[in-house]
Amino acid sequence: MKGWMGKFRAIALLGLMSLVLSACGKENLTALDPKGYGADQSLYLIILSTVIMLFVLAIVMIVYTIVLIRYRKKKGQEDYIPKQVEGNKTLETVWTIIPIILLLIIAVPTITATFDLADESAASDSLNVEVTGNQYWWHFNYEGQEIQTSQDLYVPVGEKVYLNMMSSDVIHSFWVPSISGKMDVNPENENTMYIQAQEEGVYWGKCAEFCGPSHSLMDFKVIAVSQEEFDQWVEDMQNVNPEAEPESTVAQEGKSLFQENNCMSCHAIGSSPAQIGPNLTNFGDRSTLAGVEDLSKENLVDWIMDPESLKPGNKMTGNYPEVSEDEAGKIAEYLMQLEPSEITPESAGTE
C-alpha cells in the first residue's frame, strides 16, 4: 500500500517536472520558462504549491478510489445497514493539523518573495522608466534620459529596471510572462515594480486587465540587450533630430503630408512626452506594427487607411482627414525610414 502510494507520487511529480522542463508554449511568452528574476520567483512558488497540492490531491484520490471499490453496494447487500458512525476526533484533528502545516510551507516563501519583489530600495540608482498605459498601446519614458518610445521597451540585460506606471484612461495591466509577473496600471496612483531580464531576447508583453474592444491587441515587446548595446541605443536615441529631412523624395513628401494632416497633434517624433498616440521616433526599428501586425509598408498603409479594421475602438479612427492610398503610401515611406539606431530587436539575438 505504501509502495504504491510512493509510486503514484513519483509519477505525479515526474509528470509535472516533464511539463515544466518541456517548457510549454513559446519561449518569448510562457511563464513556465522564466528568463527574468520576477518570473523565476513566481515559477518557484508555482512549482512548490503545485507539488504540495498534488500530494493532497493524491491522498484524496487514493481514499476515494478505495472507498469506491470497497464500499460500493454489492449483490446480497440489500438489507445490510452500515454502522452509523458519529465521527472520530483523532482523524478530524489529523486532517485539520496536516493541512495547516502544508499551508505554512507555502505561506512562508510566498511572503518572503512578496516583500522581495516589492523592494524598491535600489530604485534611485537604477534605470527608471515611466510606463503609461493607453487604449491600446504603451508609452515608455526613460526618466532623466530624454528618451521616449512606444511599444518597444529596451532594457539592459541583468540590470534591475524600475517601472513607474500609470494609466491615461482605464485600468491596464503590464505583463511580460517570461520576465516577470504582472502589475496593474491605474489612472489614480503610480504603481511601481522592477523587471530584470537574465538573458538577451525579445519578450512578448500583454495587457492583462480588460480595457475595451482591442484589449487582446494591446501587445508590446521588452527587448533585452547587452549593456554596451543598450548604451549605444541610448546614445542613438538621444541624438535623434526630429526635424531631419528624409533622403528619398517620396519620404520627404510623406513627411510634409504627415505634417499637413496634423498627425503631430496626436503623435510625436523625438523626446516629447506621452501624447494621445504613440511616439514614433524609432518607428522603423519596431518589431511589430501596432504591437500585433508584421512591420511592413503594406500593413502600415492599411493601418493609415483604416485603423479600425486592425484595432477596433482605437482613438486614431476618424480623427484625421481622409487620405488616399497614394498619400498613405508616402506617409508610410516616411515613417518606415525612422530608424535612428543600429540596435534593433535583431540585436537581442532571437526574434
Place this chain on the structure above:
Amino acid sequence: MSTVASQKRGFGEVLWDYLTTVDHKKIAHLYLFGGGFFFLLGGLEAMAIRIQLIQPENDFVSAGFYNELLTMHGTTMIFLAAMPLIFALMNAVIPLQIGARDVAFPFLNSLGLWLFILGGILLNCSWFLGGAPDAGWTSYTPLSVTSPGHGVDFYVLGLQITGAGTLIAGINFLVTIINMRAPGMTYMRMPLFTWTTFVTSTLILFAFPALTIGLFLLMFDRMFGSAFFDVGLGGNSIIWQHLFWIFGHPEVYILILPAFGIFSDIIAANSKKRLFGYTAMVFATILIAFLGFMVWAHHMFTVGLGPVANSIFAIATMAIAVPTGIKIFNWLATMWGGRITINSAMLWALGFIPTFTMGGMTGVMVASVVADYQYHDTYFVVAHFHYVIVGGTIFGIFAGLHYWWPKMFGRVLHEGMGKLTFWTFLIGFHLTFFIQHFLGLMGMPRRYWVFLEGQGLDTGNLISTIGAFFMAFGVIVMLVNVVYTAVKGEKAVDDPWDGRTLEWTIASPPPHYNFKQAPLVRGLDPLWIEKTEGKGNVTPAEPLDDIHMPNSSFLPFLMSVGLFIAGFGFIYQVDYGWAYILLFGGMAMTLACMLIRSLKDDHGYHIPKVELEREAD
C-alpha cells in the same frame, strides 16, 4: 386539494395560478424555469465565445460583440442562473426539511422571485436596445463608466432589481430557518442543506448591500453626473473594486455552500450512513463563511496594494483551505464503511469530489501572491473558477435536481439519460478547462477576443472548444430527459432513495400544505431514526387541526413590473424627457402596490380539519 386538482385546468388558469402563487413549491418551479432559461442563454453565450476562440485570429464575432458576450455570460451565469437555480432547490426543499408548512414570508418569497425574473429580463433587453453591457461581469471602473451606449446602464439597473430579489430571498430563508423548525429540530439536528442555506442567507444579508451601494454609485456616475469613480474630478476608481469584491468574494461562497449542503445530504443518503463529523461540518461551514468576508482583496493582488496587504490577504485566503479540506475528508469518511448506491444524483456528488478538490488546490496556488502575479487575469484563473463554480455549484445543482426531482414534480428523472448527461458533461468539462491552466501560464490573458498566431496557444484553445461541445451535448440530453420525464416519466413514491430527512416523509409531490401535522424530531436524520426503529413514519407533534394558509396575490408581480418599467425610465432619462413618465410611472405603480399591501388586511384562509380527515381516507 379536493375536487379542483382532479379537473383539467386551462392554460390561462395555470398561468394565473403561477403569477399569483405564494406557495414555496410553485415558486421553486418558477425559479427553476427562470434560472434554467438563463442557464441555457448563458450557455449559448459560452458556446459563441468558445467558437470564436477555436482558432487564432478568428472572426466569428466582432470585438465589441465578443465583449458583450463575455460580460453577459459571466453576469447571466452568476446572477441569473446559478443563484436562482439554488433558490429553486432551497424553495423546494428547505420548508420540507425543517417540517414547516411554508417559508416565513410567502408574499416576500413571491416578490423576490419576480424581482429576479424581471431584473433578468431587463438586463437581457439590452441585446435588442443598442448593445449589451461590455465592461466584464465585474464592470471595473473607469472602463464601465466610460463605456458608450446604454449597455452598462442595463447592467446597473438589471442587477439592482435582481439583487433586491436575492436580498429578500436571503432574509426570508434566514427567518424561516430560525422560526419555522418543527418541534424538536434543534440547530444541531438540522440537515446539512438547511444549515448551508442558513449560512448562505447570512452571507447574502451582509454581502449584497455592498453590491447595492456599488451599483448606486456607478448609476449616479453614469446617469446623474456624479464623480465617485472619476479620477479627474477627485474620485477613485479602485473603490469600485473594493465594493465589488466585498460583495463578490462572499458571493463565491453564496454559490458553493448550498452545493456543499446538497452533497452532504446526497452522500449520506446514498451511503446509508449518517454524515461523518456532523458538528465539524457545521462549524467548517460557518468558518468558511466568516473567512469568505476576510479575503476580498485576493482578487486585487496586482492592483498595487503593497506587500503588507497582499501578505495578509494571502494567508487569510489559504486558511479557507483548512475547513474546506475538513469537508472533503468528512465526505470520504461518510462513504467509508457505507453501502454506496450509485444513481445519477450520487454520480454528480462523486464527480464533484475530485473536480472540486482540483479547484481548491488551484485556489491555494492562486492565493500564493507572487505566483498569482503570473496567474492573475489569465486563463489559469478562468480554469480555477470554473473548476470551483461549475465543479461545485453546477454539479451541486444537477445533483440536487436529480435527487429532489421526484419531490418537486412527482416523477423520477430517467436514470439512463441522467448518467449520459453526467458522463458527457464531466468529460467535456475537464477537456474544456483543464488545459486552460496551461494556456494561462503560456501567456493567454482572459477576456481576449482573439489570440495571435504563432504564440503556441492554438492547440490548447482547440481542445478547450471541443470540450465545450461535449458539455453542451450533456445539457441537451438533460433537457430531453426533463421533457421525457414530464411525458412518460415513472411516478415517484414518497421516499424513492431510502432517504433520511423529513422531506421524504410526505407525498411526492407534497400537498400544498406540506405537513398535515408538524412532525416531532427526535434527532439528526429523523426519518432514518424512525426507520431503524421499525416505524413507518415520523410521529406527529400536534393533534390534527385546521391549517392556516396564506392567500395568493398578484401584487408581487405588479410591484416587480413597476420597477422594471422604472428601470427603463432611469436608463433613458439621460436622452429623452419622456422617459421620466416611465420612471415616475413605474415607481408610482410599485409604491401603489406597497400601499395596497399595507392597507388591505389579508388574513389568509383555513383548511378545515374535516377536509384533511377526508383526504386521509
